[in-house]
Amino acid sequence: xxxxxxxxxxxLSSRLFLGTGRFANPYIQNxxxxxSGTEVLTFAIRRVNLxxxxxxxxxxxxxxxxFRYLPNTSGAxxxxxxxxxxxxxxxxxxSNWIKVEICANERTLxxxxxxxxxxxxxxxxxxxxxxxxxxxxxxxxxxxxxxxxAAVMPGASPIGTGLGILNPYNLSIIIEEASVPIIIDxxxxxxxxxxxxxxxxxxxxxxxxxxxxxxxxxxxxAAMKFAIxxxxxxxxxxxxxKKRYATASSTTxxxxxxxxx
Numbered sequence: 001x002x003x004x005x006x007x008x009x010x011x012l013s014s015r016l017f018l019g020t021g022r023f024a025n026p027y028i029q030n031x032x033x034x035x036s037g038t039e040v041l042t043f044a045i046r047r048v049n050l051x052x053x054x055x056x057x058x059x060x061x062x063x064x065x066x067f068r069y070l071p072n073t074s075g076a077x078x079x080x081x082x083x084x085x086x087x088x089x090x091x092x093x094x095s096n097w098i099k100v101e102i103c104a105n106e107r108t109l110x111x112x113x114x115x116x117x118x119x120x121x122x123x124x125x126x127x128x129x130x131x132x133x134x135x136x137x138x139x140x141x142x143x144x145x146x147x148x149x150a151a152v153m154p155g156a157s158p159i160g161t162g163l164g165i166l167n168p169y170n171l172s173i174i175i176e177e178a179s180v181p182i183i184i185d186x187x188x189x190x191x192x193x194x195x196x197x198x199x200x201x202x203x204x205x206x207x208x209x210x211x212x213x214x215x216x217x218x219x220x221x222a223a224m225k226f227a228i229x230x231x232x233x234x235x236x237x238x239x240x241x242k243k244r245y246a247t248a249s250s251t252t253x254x255x256x257x258x259x260x261x
Contacts, residue, residue: 003232005203007181008097008129008150010068014039015198015228017070017183018221019208028217036221041067042099042206044074045085070131072099079118086123098123099153100132109159113140117147124148133185136170138177145180152178153206155186156197160209162189165196175201191227198231199239 004013018038023029033041071089076082079102086098100119104112111134120132129150134140136154144152154174157163164187165171175182181203188194189210197205205228214220 003236005181007131012039012068012204014225015204015232016040016225017042017185017204017206018211019043019206021208022212023217024212029212032211032217032221035218035225036211037225039068040070042070042072042208045071045089068097069095070097070099071095072101072133073119074101074103076102076119077104077115078102078112079115079122082115082119083122086119086128087126090128096127097129097131097150100130103159111135111155113137116140117143120144120149121147131183136167136174138170138173141174141182142177145178149180151181151183151203153183153185156184156193157187159186161187162210163187164189164193165200168196168200171197171202172200191223194224194227195231195234198228199234201235204228 004011005015006012014037016036016038017040018033018036020029020033020041020043023032071094073082073085076085082100082102086100089098090096100116100123102112102115102119103109104115113135116132116134117140120130123130124147130148131151131153132144132149133153133155134144136156141152141154152174154171156165156171165184166187171184182201183204183206184197184202185206188197188205188207193210194205194207205224207224211217211221211224
């Protein structure tokens with residue numbers, strides 16, 4: 001089934017975005033990337049040697065393979081820092097796409113809504129393809145879209161918690177009202193979580209910890225790939241309505257009856 005989608009005019013066939021952090025070693029990282037089928041890789045700029053990105057410990061192991069890179073501004077605590085990081089990335093020629101990630105609280109790592117919106121507005125003006133990581137606030141997500149975000153990335157729950165989707169109602173409203181792709185980012189821990197997110201109508205999923213810290217990251221990457229496909233198909237197929245009482249799968253008309261002495 002051809003079920004591709006577009007971000008900023010670029011067509012993507014895989015709906016899984018994969019983070020490159022927290023893997024035990026580069027070999028497992030590469031095997032997981034291959035198993036996931038992803039086309040988009042994200043990584044924290046603070047972990048990359050911007051003076052020689054081709055020699056970086058993350059990127060050098062991907063040589064010869066074609067990916068869309070989505071650098072993120074993890075570590076930025078305000079809009080000014082995020083904007084500076086984005087400019088540095090573009091100057092290297094690494095990518096014009098940027099994931100705005102601004103977390104003012106190191107304990108919760110929840111995104112700062114005010115600073116995220118400010119950074120998105122400025123970076124869009126400068127010609128970046130901006131994908132902001134944000135909370136599951138429908139109003140804020142709409143404001144980010146109006147600011148020019150190419151896609152909006154609300155979290156299902158706090159980064160790295162594996163708590164899954166805490167507020168399916170909010171996410172469903174965000175998806176329903178959006179006219180740009182919605183990528184569920186952060187907090188998903190299992191294939192079940194991913195399927196649920198896709199059944200809500202999400203356009204894609206961004207994962208890192210759930211794969212990198214699984215007992216078998218390669219198998220988990222494959223599981224997440226299939227979960228996205230299953231959830232997407234389920235969403236397109238349209239689930240039955242939930243009811244309070246049972247409904248027989250066959251009617252009583254035409255039943256064979258007999259009496260016994």
